[in-house]
Amino acid sequence: MLDFPxxxxxxxxxITEKRSDGFHNLQSCFYPVQWCDALEILPSTEEQFKMTGLPVPGSSESNLCLKAYKLLQQDYSLPPVHMHLHKVIPMGAGLGGGSADAAFTLRMLNKLFELKLDADALENYARQLGSDCAFFVQNKPVIATERGDVFEPVKLSLSGYTCVVVYPGIHITTAEAYGSIKPQQPSCDMHMLLKQDVEIWHDILKNDFETALFPKYPELQQAKSKLYEAGAVYASMTGSGSAVYGLFKTEEPGELVFPDHYAIWKGLL
Incomplete structure (x- = not known):
């Protein structure tokens, strides 16, 4: 079975408050984009896990795909599998690539071995693997709260917009990003703002991490400015960084020139 997280x-x-368990509560709209990894899972006579593409820090045993398999194996008699993850989505970019890999592993194992787990059950497993893993089970726009694992459906379509994602090759860890953040309540009503035209979001719909990270990594601010200069109607850092994206009304944005080591993805939403 082959799929594309x-x-x-x-x-x-x-970031609205720090929790007693050391995590933070947040409010954000998660929106899927089709910058994808590739994941293949096949029944096997022995357990095998292979990674290609971008190098992933840590051992195979710490990979979220393998952790997802082990998690389900605690409750179900799963046979050995061969898993091959080809990594394309940059890490430390705020794009949720590792979380997507974990959630897709759960989805694929559920289908491959006919476990008959519904979306709620899969989300509960995914929450044990990471704060935003559960989002990728249903993979639809939501307003996320608490740790980023409690979802409210949102009627939002960016169909027809072109999204350009710029990754400057800077790996920002979650600990680094949250270490300099000051929790506060949002200054806008996200539910109301998301109902407005995208062009209204400029300077109103914000990512709190920009305030903390732009001074430390000026290339992030520069990337956002270049996206606006090229005609983006809205641009922002995603997650806790370091990728920055722009939304364009045209399929062909204006000229975008970035250093060769930057990773760029462009696609219609």
């Missing part, structure tokens, strides 16, 4: 972008991201 996709990334997500954050439309606004507000």
């Amino acid at each position: 996709n990334a997500k972008i954050n439309l606004g991201l507000y």
Whole structure:
């Protein structure tokens, strides 16, 4: 079985408070984009896990795909599998690539071995693997709250917009990003703002991490400015960084020139 775990972008991201368990509560709109990894899972006589593409830090045993398999194996008699993950989505970019890999592993194992788990059950497993893993089970736009794992459906379509995602090759860890954040309540009503035209979002719909990270990594601010200069109607950092994206009304944005080591993805939403 072959599938393609996709990334997500954050439309606004507000860190509202620090929790007693050390995590943070947030409010954000998660929106899927089709910058994808590739994941193949096949029944096998022995357990095998292979990674290609972008290098992934850590051992195979720490990979979320393998953790997802082990998690389901605790409750179900899963046979050995051969998993091959080809990594394309950059890590430390705020795009949720690792979380998508984990959620897609759960989805694929559920289908491959006819476990008959519904979406709620899959989301509960996914929450044990990471804060935003559960989003990728249903993979639809939502307003996420608490740790990013409690969802409210949102009627939002960016169909027809072109999304350009710029990754400057900077790996920002979650600990680094949250270490300099000051939780506060959002200054806008996200539910109301998302109902407005995208052009209204400029300077209103914000990512709290920009305030903390732009001074430290000026290339992120520069990338956002270039996206606006090229005609984006809205641009923002996604997640806790370091990728920055722009939304365009045209399939062919204006001239975008970035250093060769930057990774760029462009696609219709």
